[in-house]
Amino acid sequence: MPEASAGKVWAKYEYGFGGSKVMATEMDYYQQLEVDRSCDGATLKSSYRKLAMKYHPDKNPGDAAAEAKFKSISEAYDVLKDPQKRAAYDQYGHAAFTNGGGNNAGGGGFAGAAFNDIGDIFETIFGGGGGGGFGGQQQQRGPARGADLRYDMEISLEDAFHGKQTEIEIDVSVGCDECDGSGAEPGTGVKTCPTCHGHGKVRAQQGFFVVERTCASCQGRGEVIESPCHVCLGEGRVDKPQVLEVEIPAGVDSGTRIRLSGKGEAGARGAPPGDLYIFIHLARHNIFEREGTTLFTRAPISFSVAALGGEIVIPGLDGAKHEIRIPAGIQSGKQIRQRGAGMPVLRGRGHGDMVVQIDVETPTKLSSRQKELLREFQETETGDESPQSSGFFSKIKEAWDGLAE
Incomplete structure (x- = not known):
């Protein structure tokens, strides 16, 4: 007590x-x-x-x-x-x-x-006394590898199309320069662990069982620091801002993960560092929406262009001007596909397509002359000019006549 x-x-x-x-x-x-x-x-x-x-x-x-x-x-x-x-x-x-x-x-x-549970006993008995773990896995020896880190990066759709090389600044644990990552004060060293006496393992006996596991005091190293470094306080690592170069490949999408090996958190006392994972997020674009390698956009056209046909120009992410041919009589909602004008294939060859959805715009402001011309056109309509509306109202009339009978 x-x-x-x-x-x-x-x-x-x-x-x-x-x-x-x-x-x-x-x-x-x-x-x-x-x-x-x-x-x-x-x-x-x-x-x-x-x-x-x-x-x-x-x-x-x-x-x-x-x-x-x-x-x-x-x-x-x-x-x-x-x-x-x-x-x-x-x-x-x-x-x-x-x-x-x-x-x-x-x-x-x-x-x-x-040993707090039966799993610890089985881990040593069936894994072997030479460092094996339960199920054949190796027990960890020495300092643990540094942690993996995550960095979220937002880029434009143009950058995703072309790819880019950029720099990022992060605060991360790196090896201590004062002690060269050892954790020991310069001029001092390590001493034999007093718990396991340098073996890295401790044993306990229960009946005829002898159970062995990694020493908790030295984490299996068999040595402990005699005088911890005054800069890192024995950790062997310190927090410092780091500037890293990152290459963004063409064709990345939201959720794409870029791995920078060895750029994560430094391991304690000279252990290997972890990795840095950069997660890509695409910023919203004012013209295009993306689905895989396909680019989608909406193009409003006047009702005269829709009726007579013509051409419109869509600026692509590749910097080219893509001419889209509008067939006469096109309807709202019709999609026109431009082959090879979409996003590049990530780490591959070729490009996806650009899909342009047509929206026919009804004029809201007409001059007197325009109204006069439209009335003249209206007087000459036979119904064949607009087959969908003619067919629809014909069905309405038939339904109404059937109810009247």
């Missing part, structure tokens, strides 16, 4: 292996970092950075107490920043990270919180 001593919270526990018992007293990790047990990761990191800067050996030369304090808070943060290790610590305290720890007084038990 925790007990108070000189105003500080300490964890007092018993652990043993094969029936032996050892009494140990360790200062509570949360107390060392001056945070509540319910704090989130951001609060934890902020408090650690503040304390690390305060007690760093470079700022306290020759102060052995400050150096010891710095090492203790670094150890505490190394455990609590990891969700799995933090959960183990919350349940078992320091015994979770002691080789053979846990309450083994009754003939040996699993090492504290190292």
Whole structure:
């Protein structure tokens, strides 16, 4: 049970292996970092950075107490920043990270919180003791690869048609220059992990089973940093703005994903970086709409052009003027397809089509002369000029006559 001593919270526990018992007293990790047990990761990191800067050996030369304090808070943060290790610590305290720890007084038990469910046991037994995982997968050894990142980019339809080379600026974790990504203060190194004694694994025995898993203190590396770097505080990476060149290929569409290998978040302590994925979004165009490689647009024409026929010009995204022939008597809603005037095929050859939908516009302002000409035209109509309307009203008349009978 925790007990108070000189105003500080300490964890007092018993652990043993094969029936032996050892009494140990360790200062509570949360107390060392001056945070509540319910704090989130951001609060934890902020408090650690503040304390690390305060007690760093470079700022306290020759102060052995400050150096010891710095090492203790670094150890505490190394455990609590990891969700799995933090959960183990919350349940078992320091015994979770002691080789053979846990309450083994009754003939040996699993090492504290190292094994919380039967899946962990099967993972080691059936995966083999040499690093294999359950189902044949390899257990992770060493620092984890950096996280993949996402960047959303909006481009114009013209840029999607032609392709472009551009630059983006992002804030991302990169390898620390001060320690060359090692996480160790320059001039210092690493030491053998006191938990696993350099093996990278810890073992616990239950009856005739010997269960082995990756050491939680050093993440399987067998080594721990002796004095964390004062710039990156042992992470081996720092946040910096980066300017990256991006090549947008012709034919990209909304949802197209461009991968920049190794441009994601840097891995901790020299681990490989993740990747950066750029997701493309097309801005709305004032003329065209896109569906795959096909471009759609609407072209209003006068009723005289619709009746007599003619030509209209549509400016294409390729910079050319596309002449669209309007056949005489065309109706609203008719679509005319221009082959090869659409979007280029992404990473392929050829182009899609341009589809022009015709909208016949009825004049709203007529001069006296125009009205006179239209009346003359109206007087000469026989019905053959507008077969659809003539046919429709003929059907209406037949239906009406049938009701009258």
